[in-house]
Amino acid sequence: xTTSFPGFADPVLDSQSxxxxxxxxMSRPGRVQRVIAPPEVPPGLSPASAAVLLTLVDADTPLRLxxxxxAEAWVRFHCGCPLVRDGAAFVLDEGAGLAELEAGTDxxxxxxxxxxxxxxxxxxxxxxxxxxxxxxxxxxxxVGGAPESFIAEWERNRAAFPRGVDVLLTAGxxxxxxxxxxxxxxx
Amino acid sequence: xxxSDMAARRRWMAVLARASAADIAAxxxxxxxxxxxxxxxGPETGLVMVRGRAGGDGAPFNLGEMTVTRCAVRLAxxxxxxxxxxxxxxxxxxxxxxxxxxxxxxxxxGAVEAAVIAPLARAQAARRETxxxxxxxxxxxxxxxxxxx
Numbered sequence: 640x641t642t643s644f645p646g647f648a649d650p651v652l653d654s655q656s657x658x659x660x661x662x663x664x665m666s667r668p669g670r671v672q673r674v675i676a677p678p679e680v681p682p683g684l685s686p687a688s689a690a691v692l693l694t695l696v697d698a699d700t701p702l703r704l705x706x707x708x709x710a711e712a713w714v715r716f717h718c719g720c721p722l723v724r725d726g727a728a729f730v731l732d733e734g735a736g737l738a739e740l741e742a743g744t745d746x747x748x749x750x751x752x753x754x755x756x757x758x759x760x761x762x763x764x765x766x767x768x769x770x771x772x773x774x775x776x777x778x779x780x781x782v783g784g785a786p787e788s789f790i791a792e793w794e795r796n797r798a799a800f801p802r803g804v805d806v807l808l809t810a811g812x813x814x815x816x817x818x819x820x821x822x823x824x825x826x
Numbered sequence: 827x828x829x830s831d832m833a834a835r836r837r838w839m840a841v842l843a844r845a846s847a848a849d850i851a852a853x854x855x856x857x858x859x860x861x862x863x864x865x866x867x868g869p870e871t872g873l874v875m876v877r878g879r880a881g882g883d884g885a886p887f888n889l890g891e892m893t894v895t896r897c898a899v900r901l902a903x904x905x906x907x908x909x910x911x912x913x914x915x916x917x918x919x920x921x922x923x924x925x926x927x928x929x930x931x932x933x934x935x936g937a938v939e940a941a942v943i944a945p946l947a948r949a950q951a952a953r954r955e956t957x958x959x960x961x962x963x964x965x966x967x968x969x970x971x972x973x974x975x
Contacts, residue, residue, distance in 0.1 A: 641908075643900050645866045716898075717867065 642713040644681045646693055653677075657694040664807070664816035669769040669778035671761050676812045683707035685757050687809035688731060692755075696720045696729055703727035705734060731755040737792040740804045748801035751819065759784030761810040771821040780815060782808060793823050838929055838943045842922035843911045845946045850921040853942040861901050863924055869897035869916035897923040905930045 647653035653675045660672040676686030677693065683706035684692070692714060696702050701723040704711055711722060730740055730752050743751035766781030767790075785808075786792075796803045796819060803819030817823070842850065854860065871893060878889040896910045897919035907927025911919045928938045 641898075641906055643866070643904050643906055645864055645900070650870070 642681065642709070642716045644679050644709075644713050645677060646717040647675070647677050647690070650693075653690070654694045657690045660814070661691065661694065661807075661816070664814055665805070665818055666773050667778070668771065668773050668818055668821040669763070669767070669780040669815055671763055671780075671813050671815045673812055674814060681707075681709040681713040683710040684713075684731075685809050686812045687814045688755050688757055689713075690812075691807060691809065691814065692729070692731070693717060695753075700728040701726060703730040703732050703735065705732035727752055729753050729755065731757075733757070737796045737804050737806075742796075742799060742802040742804060745802060748803070751803050751805065753805045753807060755807045755809060756785070758782050758808050758810050761808055761813045761815050765826075768824045768826060769817075769821050770824075773818070774821070783810070790823055790825060793817070797822065835926070835929070838939070839909065839922070839926060841943050841947045841950065842909060842925055844950055845918070845922075847915050847918035847921055849946060849949070850918065850925065850942065853945055854921070854925070856941040857938065860924060860928060861903075863899040863901050863907075863927065865920070866898040866900050866906065867896070869895055869919040869923075871895045871914045871916070895919040899923045899927055901927050903931075 657674045660674045664670065664672045674687050674690045676690045680686050680689040692702070696714070696718040698719050698721070701721045702714065702718070703724060704714060704722055714720060715722070726741055728741070728750075731754075735754060737754065740754060741750060741752040743749060760781070760783035762781040762783075763779060764781040765779050767779070769778045769780055770776075793806075800819060805819050806817040808815045808817065872895075873891040874894045876889045876892050877886050879886050892912060893914055894910055894912060895914055895916055895918070896908070897916070898906060898908050899920065900906050905927045907923040907925070907930065909919045909922035909926055911922060925938065925942055929935050929943070
């Protein structure tokens, strides 16, 4: 099955700009970045998630995707990545718990997976209080529609450092990153 | 798409891949203006590894890399055309993908086939024939060696 949705309007410049936004997001956890999204996105993907997949996923990065057949065909066509259930480098699956994903090993923590979590809204406002590397005092991030058990799961994920899973939160064309070092408190 | 459609599509994609952008555009001039299309991917140029087999059935080996330009376009009604062409001509790849998409509509296929594919295929066959004749004229028959074997 082939897709009928395009990729980036300008594949080189748009993916570079999205990569830059991801670097900013990862190095300043909780700061919200906007990305240039493809002109149309397949059903089941937010514009920011689609841009992240186009930028980061290719034949060398297995992807676990649960966003419908349209999104799967689109990813196969534009990224050419293997779609897997276990051992994925990138995960876009609402049903995936942090604990079940690849966390890397103490020798190779970089093998930990990156979870792309689609949420309803992302704002730099009171909600979560983030502290840790890359944050001078604290960053405030309000996340609408995150899974209820997320903070508890995140605490367990953080305890396994240097092993662990990194999270990218996406909403519309906005994204924020939660690298595994960041500490999240409610309020 | 069943087997005969697949074979037909393979044939017209091969004809388009061998035709220059100018030739495709000239043939399309005879048709009503094509509908607007959206580029799904490309046109983009890259390398593909051409693989061969010694004697046609031996172990596969890498013959070498080849420059290929590919393009995928979508028409307003959702038809998606693809093209892979040797070389770096982005316009050829885009036009070929567009004609491929036009040919996917069973009702409009006859007109496009007659206006674009048939003349291009005829010209390519004629060119091949001429080249074969010129090559045949320089053929040398080594009678003695043939008899010695």
